Amino acid sequence: MSSLSVYHESSPQVPNKVLTHVDDIAATLAEQGVRFERWQASTPVTPGASQDEVIDAYRGQIDQLMTECGYVTVDVISLNSDHPQKAELRAKFLEEHRHAEDEVRFFVAGRGLFTLHIDDYVYAVLCEKNDLISVPAGTAHWFDMGEFPHFVAIRLFNNPDGWVANFTGQDIAGRFPRLED
Incomplete structure (x- = not known):
């Protein structure tokens, strides 16, 4: 089930609120300029489907x-x-970073935890199958795919070079809950 946990940055173990209703998640994130919605496939997607499919x-x-x-x-x-590089990829994505463009992900299968650091608050968004999230350009965030990752996601970019991160050098990501496998 998709969820949103909102923390004050000084209280990483105790969320101020936890939301599980998609409309509540979308409304709360929209207040921060983050797009969150659910999509349905026009045709079934089978395991092992090609990128084009x-x-x-x-x-x-x-x-x-x-x-x-x-x-x-x-x-x-x-x-x-x-x-073979799951541990290295997880470590890279777990560092707080920003992008000069929106980071848009749609989860076709599996799940991942996008955590956004906006002002004094941290928004941990558990995205699952059928969830679309669009993190606005310049928003500090990190992503956890878990120790045993399982996801298929569509990515959209403004930049034809794809994913380009500007790491903040802050250690905040290590203080907040991670994706439990």
Whole structure:
């Protein structure tokens, strides 16, 4: 189940609120400029589907978002617990960073924890199958795929070079809960 836990940055073990209703999650994140919504595939996506098959299943929503927001590149990332660099990738994504563009992810399968650091608050968003999150450019955040990752996600970019992070050098990510496997 998707969820949002909101913490004050000084209280990393005790959330101020925990939301599990999609509309409540979306409304709370929208107050911070973060887009959160649910998508449904136009055709079934089978395990092991190719990148083109995954993108085609969501083509209508992808095209609408690309037109609305000016995204120029779309791809699919898939990670599972057999990936040989899972530990290195997890460590890299767990460092607080920002992007010069929006970070847009749609979870076709599996789950991941996006944690956003906005002003004095930390918003931990557990994204699962059918969840779309768009983290605005310049927003400090980190991502946890868990020790045993399992997700397939569609990524949309403004920058044709794809994922480019500017790490903050702050250690805040290590103080907050991680994705439990």
